[in-house]
Amino acid sequence: MAQTVVVYFSGYGHTQRIAEAVAEGAQAQLLRIDSDGGLPQHGWDLLAAADAIIFGAPTYMGSAPWQFKKFADASSKAWFTRAWQDKVFGGFSVSASLNGDKQVTLIGMQTLASQHGGIWVSLGVPPANTLAATRSDVNNLGGSVGLLVQAPSDAGADAIPEGDVQTARGYGARVTGIAQRFKS
Structure with missing residues (x-):
């Protein structure tokens, strides 16, 4: 089985809920970016050993928050050695609005994966x-580059529509499945 890691930042718990659903579908390990933009001690080793990496972040003011950007900038050490070359990548973003400019955040993640020489997986739904x-329907927000999720700003993570949660599980399974094909 391909080893997948979901690396994410969550400010209020909504993105964490989706990261958990993606990880469930992908049979992946979760790796949380902390409030200072750092990873736990073993985080970089976990990413280096992964066959697939799925990025996750909320969209704040039209892009990923600074904590995710700090992680992305710190990944330049892996870039210098091409440590993530030919890994499979995917990504997701959560915002309070139905659109909320999540596409911009996903394009940033896709660009980061491409800079690392990675292979990006579309939503495929x-x-x-x-x-x-x-x-309640799968892919009700109409994403294609990656997973789009809407979380009401005045409610907890349990109010995320079930269709978005189901789409998250399916996307996680798709990324790991494609990584497995490359591994075989």
Whole structure:
């Protein structure tokens, strides 16, 4: 089985809930970026050993928060040695708005993966875009580059629509499945 790591920052718990769902689908290890933008002692070794890395962050003011950016900048040590070359990557973002400019955050993650020489995995699920579609449907927000999630700003992580949580599990499984194909 491919080894997948979900590395994420969560400011209020919403992104953590989605990271857990992605990790469940991917059968992955979780690696939390702390409030200072750092990783635990073993974090860089865990990422180096992974076959797949899934980035996760909320979208604040049109991009990933500074804690994720600090992690991304610190990954330049892995970039210098090409430690993540040919790894499989994916990403997700959470914001309070249905759109909330999450696409910008995902493109930043995709660019980071590309700079490392990685292989990016799209969501791979058509949007639920019919009149009958509801927030309980998979990919109701219509993402394609990666996973988009909406979390109401006035509610806890348990209020994230079930369709987004299901999409998260499916995306995690897709990333690990593709990593397994490359590993075989």
